[in-house]
Amino acid sequence: MTVRVRIAPSPTGNLHVGTARAALFNWLFARQHEGGRFILRVEDTDRERSLPRFEQNIYDGLHALGLQWDEGPDVGGEYGPYRQSERSHLYTQWAEALLATGKAYYSYETDDELEAMREKAKLAGQPFAYRKPSPQILAAQAAEPNRPKSLRFEIPQPYGPVVLDDAVRGAISFDSALLGDFVILKSDGGPTYNFANVVDDSLMAITHVIRGEDHVSNTPRQILLYQAFAQLGSVDGTPCLVTPPVFAHASMILAPDRTKLSKRFGATAVADYIAMGYLPEAFCNFLSLLGWSPPEGQEIGSLQEYAKLFSFERMAQSPAIFETDKLNFLNKHYLKQLSPQEFADVAEPFVKDLPWTEYSAEDKIALLERVREPITLLRELPEALSYFFGPTVAIPQEITESVVNTADGKAVLMAFKVALSANAFDMSSLEAAAASIKAFIPQLAPLKAKAILWPIRAAVSGRTHGADLNAILYYLGPKRVLARVEEALAGKSSPVSVA
Numbered sequence: 001m002t003v004r005v006r007i008a009p010s011p012t013g014n015l016h017v018g019t020a021r022a023a024l025f026n027w028l029f030a031r032q033h034e035g036g037r038f039i040l041r042v043e044d045t046d047r048e049r050s051l052p053r054f055e056q057n058i059y060d061g062l063h064a065l066g067l068q069w070d071e072g073p074d075v076g077g078e079y080g081p082y083r084q085s086e087r088s089h090l091y092t093q094w095a096e097a098l099l100a101t102g103k104a105y106y107s108y109e110t111d112d113e114l115e116a117m118r119e120k121a122k123l124a125g126q127p128f129a130y131r132k133p134s135p136q137i138l139a140a141q142a143a144e145p146n147r148p149k150s151l152r153f154e155i156p157q158p159y160g161p162v163v164l165d166d167a168v169r170g171a172i173s174f175d176s177a178l179l180g181d182f183v184i185l186k187s188d189g190g191p192t193y194n195f196a197n198v199v200d201d202s203l204m205a206i207t208h209v210i211r212g213e214d215h216v217s218n219t220p221r222q223i224l225l226y227q228a229f230a231q232l233g234s235v236d237g238t239p240c241l242v243t244p245p246v247f248a249h250a251s252m253i254l255a256p257d258r259t260k261l262s263k264r265f266g267a268t269a270v271a272d273y274i275a276m277g278y279l280p281e282a283f284c285n286f287l288s289l290l291g292w293s294p295p296e297g298q299e300i301g302s303l304q305e306y307a308k309l310f311s312f313e314r315m316a317q318s319p320a321i322f323e324t325d326k327l328n329f330l331n332k333h334y335l336k337q338l339s340p341q342e343f344a345d346v347a348e349p350f351v352k353d354l355p356w357t358e359y360s361a362e363d364k365i366a367l368l369e370r371v372r373e374p375i376t377l378l379r380e381l382p383e384a385l386s387y388f389f390g391p392t393v394a395i396p397q398e399i400t401e402s403v404v405n406t407a408d409g410k411a412v413l414m415a416f417k418v419a420l421s422a423n424a425f426d427m428s429s430l431e432a433a434a435a436s437i438k439a440f441i442p443q444l445a446p447l448k449a450k451a452i453l454w455p456i457r458a459a460v461s462g463r464t465h466g467a468d469l470n471a472i473l474y475y476l477g478p479k480r481v482l483a484r485v486e487e488a489l490a491g492k493s494s495p496v497s498v499a
């Protein structure tokens with residue numbers, strides 16, 4: 001058997017964490033199997049809410065994560081078309097086959113009538129389950145003009161439980177009495193989600209359906225459809241699945257407070273995470289661990305490594321928690337692994353607008369190295385590097401007050417200025433700058449090194465922490481260092497305080 005798995009996103013919004021996680025699990029499973037195929041099908045039956053820009057965002061997000069599909073609307077494949085809006089003829093064909101074999105029938109209630117039926121059941125304390133009206137009622141309704149006409153799948157009565165043998169959750173039994181005959185073609189002729197989904201998975205020969213737990217409740221209706229299709233075997237020479245695919249429902253992803261994902265936690269488009277400067281490797285690693293765990297707790301692993309380890313047995317049943325700290329930890333870890341050139345490459349989109357012309361290509365790589373350690377997200381880079389650019393630097397008022405404008409601070413800066421003006425402070429290389437600092441400190445005894453280096457650092461960089469001071473001096477160069485020290489001594493400070 002060739003493994004064929006798919007994701008079936010609806011392009012009614014950007015690629016979100018849940019769909020990205022489903023894509024990832026399906027991708028891992030496909031890559032684990034020799035010849036396994038990972039398919040992208042666009043479920044765009046909701047014509048009003050489906051938009052090309054969302055479809056594009058889904059493609060872009062998956063590409064950014066490195067989850068390439070083998071078949072899909074843009075790459076084609078043997079089982080196309082891969083966009084539901086281009087498959088209407090297939091839904092009609094299979095619906096007509098169900099109608100012709102008595103497995104489906106037309107119903108004619110208006111929305112108001114259906115609502116009244118639901119209300120009546122509620123008042124009687126009964127669950128509402130639509131059942132086929134008598135032939136007389138159906139004939140009378142059919143004869144009335146202007147009634148809506150939708151095709152329903154009939155669940156023959158009595159019908160035992162429908163059992164979903166979930167690869168993650170075990171056997172789940174559904175009482176078919178509660179299901180009701182459900183609509184497969186709406187009154188506008190379009191297929192419902194459950195119907196189109198089963199026609200497609202069936203005709204695309206999908207072997208495993210790996211998706212979110214929110215679809216568990218859809219599955220009994222889908223199983224009934226698979227069973228009915230199996231009895232048809234084929235329509236117009238096109239075969240369907242004879243057994244339903246294996247279902248594996250991944251647990252819900254929740255915010256740390258166990259509520260639904262919100263803007264604050266996780267409900268952000270994948271593209272936005274990448275735009276913030278999460279590395280795709282880190283994001284994929286993080287997604288892998290949302291509802292799956294590697295057998296020996298290897299919480300750091302590449303897609304290739306995890307593809308070897310992935311299994312339904314190790315998918316969780318309890319909700320997965322979206323922990324930003326963990327995502328941040330992983331991002332820092334992956335950032336650390338990069339070579340200087342690789343780091344410069346991933347940093348480029350974030351730092352390309354800085355005025356690099358004053359630095360050589362090697363200096364650029366070296367400067368990025370100087371600020372790599374403290375950052376969590378690549379988008380922090382421009383701020384982390386900012387003091388390496390431009391003639392002056394803004395010193396926040398509180399630093400001016402507490403570090404620069406103190407008696408010691410001023411004394412240090414005056415002495416430093418004198419040394420600079422006399423060209424007695426060599427900063428022509430990193431080593432020379434380090435040696436100059438070392439030689440300068442004893443000149444200001446009894447002040448301690450810290451009391452000397454702080455005001456200098458504050459004056460030249462506008463902050464009390466950052467890259468090594470010798471590096472700051474070397475890259476800024478004597479002219480700019482002197483100008484910044486003079487400005488600091490003149491008491492210029494930025495009114496904005498920096499947190």
Ligand code: GLU
Nearest residue numbers: 008009010043197211215
């Ligand atoms: N269009 C559905 C969704 O986006 C597909 C569900 C499925 O994988 O069957 O949730």
